Amino acid sequence: MSTQNPTAVRVYLARVRSALADLPESEVEEILEDVRPHLAEMEAELGENPKVDALIERLGSPESYAAELRASGGYPPRPADAGDQTAVLKAKTGIGGSRFAFWGLVFSVGGFALFGFAAAVLVRVEPLLGLLFVTPVLAISVAYVVRKGVAPIVELPEVVKFREMAGSFRKDGNSKGLNYFRTLKPAWWVLCAAVLVVFGLLLVLRDTEAVLLLPLMLLAAVAVVWAGPRLKADRRLLWLAVPISAFVIGSMLGGAGAAVDLLARGSYGNGSYTGGYPPNSNDNYGNPQLRYGSQEVENVYAFDSEGKPLTEIYLYDEDGRPLSTTRYACEKSTGERRKIGDDNRYPRPQIERGVQDDDGHRDGYNGYRSYCQEKADVPFSAAIPKGAPAPTSQAAPSSSTSVAPPSNSAQPTR
Template sequence: MSVLDTTDALDVAGYAAAVRRSLADLGPEQVDDLTDDLEADLAEALDDERHVAHGRGVLEQFGPPEEYAAELRAAAGLAPASAAARAGLPLGDPVADARRLGRWALRRLRALAWWPPVESFLVALRPVWWLLRGWVVYQLVAIMSGVSGWLPHNLPAFLVLVGCVVLSVQWGRGAWFRSSRVAWIATTANVVAVVAVVPLLGSAQDWLGDRETVYDAYLAGALGNGDPETIVRDRAVDGVVVDGMQVSNLFVYDAEGNPLTDVQVYDDRGRPVRTTFDNGFEQYWFPEATEPWSFVSRVDSDGRARWNVYPLQGAPTSEFTYDDEGLQVLPAGSSATTPPWPFAKAPALDAAPEAAIGAEGPVPSPTSTP
């Protein structure tokens, strides 16, 4: 079957396009080299009165475009097209193959009556996809960097998000990534974004659900029509949460306000209270830190790892190496230290007076006179 849809009134441009489709498995640059000025050559041959077939149609004069394409291949010393290439299926360079497969699938869809209005609707939504694609790429970069969150929380992360969105929009508009040397980067990013968009949107929905629930509970307490001490979540969350933000470490001070170390923390049921559940694989930023930290566990007398001993100790992530099992470890000569404390000394506590439940403000001393 010819790659032409109709041969009744075939012009030079249509014939040249059909020849190029027959050569599509060679790649765009090689096709351009073989068919450079093809339209002009065909038109000149048709107008040449000395030609035996002068005055006849383009098909009658040059034969099927597939055969013409085969002659171009042979003249250039190239192997004949395979059966897959003759059928219009992709073969060769992965990026070019993906594009040809997309064009082949699109041609089949356009032959269906229900597809044109769907295609028009999807084309109108392309700018939305450009923005979403930039966000998805940012999320993947953030995950690989050990950062989590639906939106950036600092200026560097925000700039990365803006950069991903700009690159995505400019590529969608056809302004950037037009060279065949770099087009594979954008095509790969697009494929990865298509695969990752659904799970990332699912995780974003979970994160937003938690944030909205915490905010509602806080707002209810602030307005005086709820309990600000009780926060009900839609799903269980591991770790310690303060004001809706999950914390990575705990710092304990005694009654005199002095910092304490090696403090084991348990909840009311005797369960270890943990702030991290990554077993040392994640990275954590501290205020005014120049690089993230990673934590290590403590070992009890039974040789078991303990992650509820505070403050958690660790070191800047750049100091860690990996052992033979792929675990992150501190090399010889380096030791875990305590991260910077939020403040050197906490306010000291007075002797505990008897106070009424729910009392607010300063509690009078037992020796004071009303």
């Protein structure tokens, strides 16, 4: 390597060394040894004999890069020297765009985590539509850092303050723990990719329409595995890796919460499904308060002493509280069952769903369309016990009144 024609990395590192000149020489050498492989790798990516300007475009100025190294290592800021470089930088780039890029990243991280959490809790695609409001903000921020780099953002007062706080945190005896977590970074990027792929497959199993989302999940998995190891060499990749990491963390927390809730409700009982989330993925299940044993009650039928079904009855408990359950109706346009509210009026129409062709046949699937039908008839006949007492005008039966036990004589209608 000729010293008369130094490489871009050597020139860049020479300026970094100058910006770190106030630190002990041994520590400066340690810092440069740590970043030199990443810079060499980036130089190789930029092609043969790249210019220093190409490195500055990717990493920011050597001075700002040195400032980042100070903050990450917990070193004090560089003493003020001749000239106000920050003022010159702000004049060249404009602080408004850099501030939008920074807070756009913060906003995107919160949005990706929130909507990932909601989608994992419900195991549905709909919450992910909220990302349509977050992604444009992130895209504008990415466009700024690709064009201007991260140097203007590093000089923002709020970013400088954050870096100072991070440096003091490392000085307070937490550097060993942080160093340990840094060693886990490669495993974290692989874990992110695995979570994205598994989450995408779960959404497809839950809702076939999510198959359109699966390629995006796979693309994000590849992107995070590629960008994660390169973050130290190119800080612009933070705008890619950090939102994806936030989405993964949110979905992991949401999935854990859904699993705990499912276990608390009792996922399965005696071989049959009894949990709070019934297996039909197209139903919007709501009020689970009315139960008979471990089974959720969705409908109630009442009969008079002659065995005739009663309609328009309202149920209350001993304190006058309505015994409400979720009411559903058919969505004619889609053939789906939808929630329309909660009330205590019974019985409800039975919702029959399936698939059929244009002739009404319902015994196949290929070429068939979904249908939904509300049936008001009672699906069984009831034989009232002969020993049942006749209605009286008393407010409550006396303790000596005997009531014949109900017989298990309800017969399905043939």
